[in-house]
Amino acid sequence: MNNCNGSCSNENCSNPDRLPPGMLTEYDLNQETALGTLIWAETISDKDGIHIHKSVPEIIGKAKELSDDRLFAIIFGSVDVKPLYNELFSYGIDSLYHIRNKDLETYHPEAYAEAITDLVDRIKPATILISGTPRGREVAPLTAAMLQTGLTADCTALTSNGRQLIMTRPAFGGNILATISCNKFPQMATVRPGTFKPLEPKIERKGTAISRPFTPSRLKQIVNLENENDNFIDITDADILISLGNGIKDRSTIEEAEQLAKKMGAKVSCSRALVEKGWFPHSRQVGQSGRNVSPKLYLAFGISGSVQHKAGIHADKVVAINDDPDAPIHEIADVSIIGNASEIIRKMNSQFHH
Amino acid sequence: MKILVMIKQVPDVSLIEIDENGILQRNGVPAILDPFSLFALKMAVNIKKKIGGMITAITMGPLQAKEALVTCLEYGADNAFLLNDKDFAGSDTWATAKVLSTFVKNEMEFDLIFCGMQAIDGDTAQVPAELSVLLNAELASYVNNFKMDGNKLLVSQNYDRETRWIEIKSPAVISVSGGTPLNEGLPSIEDYINARKKSIQTRNRIDLGLGAFSAGINGSHTKVISSMSPILSKKRNIVDGNDPNAAAKYILSLAEELK
Numbered sequence: 001m002n003n004c005n006g007s008c009s010n011e012n013c014s015n016p017d018r019l020p021p022g023m024l025t026e027y028d029l030n031q032e033t034a035l036g037t038l039i040w041a042e043t044i045s046d047k048d049g050i051h052i053h054k055s056v057p058e059i060i061g062k063a064k065e066l067s068d069d070r071l072f073a074i075i076f077g078s079v080d081v082k083p084l085y086n087e088l089f090s091y092g093i094d095s096l097y098h099i100r101n102k103d104l105e106t107y108h109p110e111a112y113a114e115a116i117t118d119l120v121d122r123i124k125p126a127t128i129l130i131s132g133t134p135r136g137r138e139v140a141p142l143t144a145a146m147l148q149t150g151l152t153a154d155c156t157a158l159t160s161n162g163r164q165l166i167m168t169r170p171a172f173g174g175n176i177l178a179t180i181s182c183n184k185f186p187q188m189a190t191v192r193p194g195t196f197k198p199l200e201p202k203i204e205r206k207g208t209a210i211s212r213p214f215t216p217s218r219l220k221q222i223v224n225l226e227n228e229n230d231n232f233i234d235i236t237d238a239d240i241l242i243s244l245g246n247g248i249k250d251r252s253t254i255e256e257a258e259q260l261a262k263k264m265g266a267k268v269s270c271s272r273a274l275v276e277k278g279w280f281p282h283s284r285q286v287g288q289s290g291r292n293v294s295p296k297l298y299l300a301f302g303i304s305g306s307v308q309h310k311a312g313i314h315a316d317k318v319v320a321i322n323d324d325p326d327a328p329i330h331e332i333a334d335v336s337i338i339g340n341a342s343e344i345i346r347k348m349n350s351q352f353h354h
Numbered sequence: 355m356k357i358l359v360m361i362k363q364v365p366d367v368s369l370i371e372i373d374e375n376g377i378l379q380r381n382g383v384p385a386i387l388d389p390f391s392l393f394a395l396k397m398a399v400n401i402k403k404k405i406g407g408m409i410t411a412i413t414m415g416p417l418q419a420k421e422a423l424v425t426c427l428e429y430g431a432d433n434a435f436l437l438n439d440k441d442f443a444g445s446d447t448w449a450t451a452k453v454l455s456t457f458v459k460n461e462m463e464f465d466l467i468f469c470g471m472q473a474i475d476g477d478t479a480q481v482p483a484e485l486s487v488l489l490n491a492e493l494a495s496y497v498n499n500f501k502m503d504g505n506k507l508l509v510s511q512n513y514d515r516e517t518r519w520i521e522i523k524s525p526a527v528i529s530v531s532g533g534t535p536l537n538e539g540l541p542s543i544e545d546y547i548n549a550r551k552k553s554i555q556t557r558n559r560i561d562l563g564l565g566a567f568s569a570g571i572n573g574s575h576t577k578v579i580s581s582m583s584p585i586l587s588k589k590r591n592i593v594d595g596n597d598p599n600a601a602a603k604y605i606l607s608l609a610e611e612l613k
Contacts, residue, residue, distance in 0.1 A: 044515065109493060131370035134513045138495045141447070141480035145487035150448060150575025153478035172475055173367030178581045193408070202503075221490070221521035223508055232515050240609055266608055272368070276389055278535030281498075283514050289477050296612050299605060306368035308474070311584070319605060321595060330592070337605070339595020
């Protein structure tokens with residue numbers, strides 16, 4: 001019985017998992033053969049050149065932790081992305097498919113999804129992981145629909161059961177954590193940036209880069225692109241956040257908070273109420289329906305603290321400033337200051353001398 | 355211009371509470387028109403004002419979701435459809451997009467479909483993209499503004515670091531992330547009364563010609579295995595902030611400690 005895998009046709013075999021005589025395991029047509037994980041190596045361009053988005057090493061790290069199978073990545077761009085090959089290999093990518101098409105040096109969501117779908121037909125991965133960035137959360141559902149498979153959005157935990165991915169994500173505004181599986185391969189997930197620790201890069205890790213031809217069937221009619229948005233502030237990398245909520249009744253307080261933030265080296269974020277009022281863009285909103293933030297210090301001014309808002313706060317220290325001692329924000333505050341939020345911002349602004 | 359607006363009725367998640375046993379308390383939580391749906395509807399209404407046309411509001415949901423459609427009629431939709439069947443329950447984003455796209459293919463001609471970028475109960479932001487693929491329409495995500503350039507429709511998309519203006523060629527699915535503030539442009543009393551005269555029709559699974567395994571839990575590719583309520587609470591440490599000067603000084607000292 002040693003070495004017996006149940007696939008022999010010996011009728012005297014005592015292995016309980018033995019297949020009927022004459023049947024080989026290969027005949028099991030319900031068995032999916034897909035293995036490995038495909039990752040989209042999203043890049044960003046700024047004045048310093050092209051970089052891999054900081055969330056990409058996070059998902060590579062998680063994929064390596066979940067399985068020893070092959071790790072594939074797809075990257076779009078001109079020769080300018082060549083210097084990024086070794087960086088991706090150092091994080092653990094085994095095979096890197098480089099789509100070199102002049103038109104696709106600019107982000108085109110449908111065309112990117114088509115290229116990923118086309119590659120999936122070639123390599124048949126078990127899993128596709130994409131960062132939950134604005135682009136990732138657009139490309140992923142396009143790809144899932146083209147592949148007619150399941151997709152779980154914005155996961156905050158991933159485990160595996162064999163080849164099957166077990167995905168966890170918050171729902172109902174962070175009131176529940178739902179654990180989800182997919183009944184088709186490839187199974188797909190987008191992953192909330194900042195959730196997983198990136199793997200330490202190892203220079204000696206090597207991989208293969210493959211140049212892959214691809215012609216998109218359609219492109220977007222882009223009229224104008226502003227690469228660095230003047231008004232975009234990335235609240236996810238701030239050490240100190242001055243966060244404003246519905247208790248702020250006067251728009252001039254926002255001005256004061258922005259001035260104060262500049263002096264303190266902080267950034268200003270908000271709760272959903274102020275986005276709905278049109279006082280802040282959605283990108284400044286903290287919470288399950290906005291961004292996850294992990295500053296050292298989170299100053300919640302006049303924020304009542306819905307569960308969906310609290311779910312986005314992963315700060316070392318939370319200070320809640322609110323004149324309502326019963327506001328739910330106090331439940332997660334290290335320090336609760338019962339007072340007038342706007343007034344305290346004004347005083348901080350006048351006291352700060354640096 | 356034939357405009358469809360896909361909307362969703364959601365529980366007001368900011369009012370959901372979790373009891374001491376970690377159980378989600380949904381009783382008494384009001385159902386509202388999702389704020390992103392309202393942003394989408396308002397943009398559709400503003401476009402209709404510029405170039406004319408007809409707006410149809412569509413939702414898949416329980417019978418109660420009719421209330422959300424009535425709200426849409428008050429805000430300026432011309433008619434509405436409720437896709438309702440017990441077999442639609444438990445649909446994931448794929449099955450939802452399947453039901454919506456089947457209805458559109460069967461009964462609707464369209465130039466533009468507006469959707470909220472996401473809904474506050476699920477926050478997946480997947481249905482607009484999946485719908486665009488199933489309807490073979492162009493997708494414009496994260497749209498927060500539009501303008502007319504002659505008779506071309508241009509929309510601005512907010513990708514955080516990047517803002518792009520693209521020209522929309524119909525058929526297109528437009529997912530809306532913002533626009534007219536929700537507390538502006540409320541319906542007038544006349545709108546409110548007129549809404550009662552507009553029609554809301556209902557379609558079920560058989561009307562759509564969908565098999566039982568093409569919708570709901572059976573038509574979904576993803577399945578919720580389990581769910582739990584996270585516990586978020588810390589020990590409270592309360593300070594009197596009656597003196598704003600002292601409070602300001604204290605907060606600044608906390609910030610100073612980080613350096």
